[in-house]
Amino acid sequence: xxxxxxxxxxxxxxLATRWTLVLSLVSFVGGGLLGVLLLxxxxxxxxxxxxxxxxxxxLFQGTPLLMQLxxxxxxxxxxxxxxxxxxxxxxxxxxxxxAFLAEIWRGCVEAVVKGQWEASASLGMGYxxxxxxxILPQAFKIAIPPTVGFSVQVIKGTALxxxxxxxxxxxxxxxVTNATFEPFTVYGFVALIYFAIxxxxxxSSQMLERKLNVAHRNH
Amino acid sequence: MHYQFDFGWVADYYPVFLKGIWITLELTFVATVLGVLVxxxxxxxxxxxxxxxxxxxxxxxxxxxxxxxxIQLFFIFFGLPGLGFSLSGMEAALLAMVVNLGAYSAxxxxxxxxxxxxxxxxAGSSLGMxxxxxFRHVVLVPALQRIWPALSSQAIIVMLGSAVVSQIAAExxxxxxxxIQSRTFRAFEAYFISTAIYLLLAIALRYVLAGIGSLIFxxxxxx
Numbered sequence: 001x002x003x004x005x006x007x008x009x010x011x012x013x014x015l016a017t018r019w020t021l022v023l024s025l026v027s028f029v030g031g032g033l034l035g036v037l038l039l040x041x042x043x044x045x046x047x048x049x050x051x052x053x054x055x056x057x058x059l060f061q062g063t064p065l066l067m068q069l070x071x072x073x074x075x076x077x078x079x080x081x082x083x084x085x086x087x088x089x090x091x092x093x094x095x096x097x098x099a100f101l102a103e104i105w106r107g108c109v110e111a112v113v114k115g116q117w118e119a120s121a122s123l124g125m126g127y128x129x130x131x132x133x134x135i136l137p138q139a140f141k142i143a144i145p146p147t148v149g150f151s152v153q154v155i156k157g158t159a160l161x162x163x164x165x166x167x168x169x170x171x172x173x174x175x176v177t178n179a180t181f182e183p184f185t186v187y188g189f190v191a192l193i194y195f196a197i198x199x200x201x202x203x204s205s206q207m208l209e210r211k212l213n214v215a216h217r218n219h
Numbered sequence: 220m221h222y223q224f225d226f227g228w229v230a231d232y233y234p235v236f237l238k239g240i241w242i243t244l245e246l247t248f249v250a251t252v253l254g255v256l257v258x259x260x261x262x263x264x265x266x267x268x269x270x271x272x273x274x275x276x277x278x279x280x281x282x283x284x285x286x287x288x289x290i291q292l293f294f295i296f297f298g299l300p301g302l303g304f305s306l307s308g309m310e311a312a313l314l315a316m317v318v319n320l321g322a323y324s325a326x327x328x329x330x331x332x333x334x335x336x337x338x339x340x341x342a343g344s345s346l347g348m349x350x351x352x353x354f355r356h357v358v359l360v361p362a363l364q365r366i367w368p369a370l371s372s373q374a375i376i377v378m379l380g381s382a383v384v385s386q387i388a389a390e391x392x393x394x395x396x397x398x399i400q401s402r403t404f405r406a407f408e409a410y411f412i413s414t415a416i417y418l419l420l421a422i423a424l425r426y427v428l429a430g431i432g433s434l435i436f437x438x439x440x441x442x
Contacts, residue, residue, distance in 0.1 A: 064380065067413060
């Protein structure tokens with residue numbers, strides 16, 4: 001029977017935290033890129049694009065992330081490939097993040113007051129020019145606090161990938177618990193590590209919101 | 220892709236889904252009611268409570284909102300027995316959901332309370348109400364009316380988030396899907412159906428909550 005010191009526990013958890021951070025980053029960047037694409041479809045002129053994104057968002061916001069992970073895990077397997085957990089985790093999280101970011105950013109575009117559209121139209125600008133020079137720069141500023149805030153949801157979302165077998169902080173918590181039989185200490189540490197990552201992001205989101213003086217909470 | 224989809228097993232296993240749906244709805248309902256009560260208490264303590272009490276709800280809210288639900292669940296289910304609190308899967312699931320929703324709804328309720336015009340407090344106390352009466356009659360009810368849509372969304376988020384409680388053997392809808400896929404080896408189909416059920420439940424819950432909202436708050440919000 002091996003004895004585990006507190007430092008052994010903490011060291012192993014911190015090593016696994018790397019994968020939480022990597023997966024969060026991949027999901028956030030990948031989801032952000034896909035989210036931009038969805039955003040342009042959603043606010044664009046093609047009706048079919050708008051409808052597609054509307055249902056896409058509805059689907060990903062109306063079902064549990066855990067189910068999306070299971071479907072990615074077993075669904076990709078239907079194509080006859082051996083699906084490693086990181087692939088299913090990354091795919092599901094990118095699709096999920098994209099849905100939420102597209103919806104958040106749509107709200108920001110729509111928050112730009114209507115007069116701005118009219119003013120830029122009266123200057124003879126076309127749709128693309130209005131977007132490029134008038135609407136998006138203002139929407140971008142509004143979008144920063146809720147986007148930073150949503151990154152917290154992404155980091156917390158990665159915890160679910162432990163269920164399909166991706167080894168990150170939460171999975172490491174389970175593994176270390178099974179070795180040490182000290183769930184109280186281990187999950188306490190796991191919670192504190194998540195808190196140490198997420199809390200500064202939450203706080204900076206709130207600070208940015210106050211600084212940019214935009215009233216867009218709860219997105 | 221050479222996979223043959225097979226939904227034939229549904230005829231044998233649909234009662235398992237029904238039981239899972241029932242447990243998921245039961246957990247969601249109880250957790251929403253209790254969680255909003257916790258949220259109201261925290262919002263009161265934070266905005267109207269005595270100064271020494273205020274750091275407590277803030278610490279609770281920040282801690283819960285910045286850690287994943289699954290860790291809160293595991294901490295309660297696996298961690299607390301070490302301190303002498305042993306809970307069944309269902310009890311731990313419910314407790315974790317209440318604690319989680321409590322923190323989120325506290326922030327929502329606080330936003331509603333802070334939108335109350337100052338004159339309303341003064342009008343209330345000029346009628347001879349004490350602080351608790353003002354809070355109960357003047358502040359809380361219009362605040363709840365204002366934040367009803369946000370609370371409804373949060374209740375739906377909690378329902379979707381509750382899929383995780385299957386991991387501690389609470390027999391909810393996800394647990395039903397896990398059980399069925401272990402029996403039929405039809406994992407994709409089982410999760411596909413349960414995902415569709417979750418989507419329908421989320422849509423139905425949105426309509427039901429909007430309906431309840433317009434029933435208990437028949438008049439437009441007082442500004």
